Amino acid sequence: xxxxxxxSKISFSSESFASxxxxxxxxxxxxxxxxxxxxxxxxxxxxxxxxITELVYLGVAATLLGVAFFGIN
Amino acid sequence: xxxxxxxEEIIKVxxxxxxxxxxxxxxILVLAMLPLTIYAILIADFLPLDPSIKNFVEDxxxxxxxxxxxxxxxxLWIFFFIEWTDYYLDLWVITNRRIVDxxxxxxxxxxxxxxxxxxxxxITVETHGLVETLLKFGTLHIQTAGHNxxxxxxxxxxxxxxxxxxxxxxxxxxxxx
Numbered sequence: 001x002x003x004x005x006x007x008s009k010i011s012f013s014s015e016s017f018a019s020x021x022x023x024x025x026x027x028x029x030x031x032x033x034x035x036x037x038x039x040x041x042x043x044x045x046x047x048x049x050x051x052i053t054e055l056v057y058l059g060v061a062a063t064l065l066g067v068a069f070f071g072i073n
Numbered sequence: 074x075x076x077x078x079x080x081e082e083i084i085k086v087x088x089x090x091x092x093x094x095x096x097x098x099x100x101i102l103v104l105a106m107l108p109l110t111i112y113a114i115l116i117a118d119f120l121p122l123d124p125s126i127k128n129f130v131e132d133x134x135x136x137x138x139x140x141x142x143x144x145x146x147x148x149l150w151i152f153f154f155i156e157w158t159d160y161y162l163d164l165w166v167i168t169n170r171r172i173v174d175x176x177x178x179x180x181x182x183x184x185x186x187x188x189x190x191x192x193x194x195x196i197t198v199e200t201h202g203l204v205e206t207l208l209k210f211g212t213l214h215i216q217t218a219g220h221n222x223x224x225x226x227x228x229x230x231x232x233x234x235x236x237x238x239x240x241x242x243x244x245x246x247x248x249x250x
Contacts, residue, residue: 018140025144032151043162064147071140
């Protein structure tokens with residue numbers, strides 16, 4: 001079977017595709033969060049503003065990921 | 074991380090005015106409304122679309138609105154914090170001995186320049202237009218003896234105050250010498 005024949009046999013349901021997108025978004029959010037926190041802690045010189053920013057950023061990101069997760073099912 | 078010498082004290086931290094974030098916030102708000110606008114346009118009666126297409130669009134939005142919209146908002150949320158990080162980490166630290174210019178150019182590109190008050194040759198404040206004048210922000214230029222480039226902080230909050238402070242500290246450092 002050639003490559004394109006093999007690809008054409010793969011079928012994705014919309015739910016599987018959404019799950020894949022969700023996984024990619026969750027991974028992206030986690031990676032970007034680590035980079036953000038590294039930069040803010042190392043170069044932002046600490047303080048209450050950064051602590052609040054981290055809480056707000058993570059809170060909203062987690063809420064949106066939660067809504068996306070329940071949106072699939 | 075900026076390493077300070079023993080006895081060195083931070084006198085002032087100069088950042089860009091928070092108003093520079095307003096265009097970014099407005100753009101993000103427009104982008105956040107974009108899917109809803111597209112949906113409203115597609116299902117509106119004035120578009121000559123086939124009823125089957127309209128039904129497909131309606132079904133698609135009903136089924137995937139929570140998932141799709143939250144993923145879209147999450148992307149915008151991350152984009153906003155990339156911009157905020159660039160804004161927040163771009164600063165000048167004025168200490169009792171020197172000025173440290175930190176320029177964040179993206180996540181993994183950062184330039185830190187420091188120069189003593191003795192190296193300062195000229196300080197210029199530029200304020201353009203009504204908005205900058207009323208809201209007291211502008212561009213600070215410092216010409217130094219030891220650097221090839223001019224050191225600039227754009228849209229600095231209260232640039233006149235920063236300039237006066239730098240001149241005052243420069244005078245004090247001359248007196249100590």
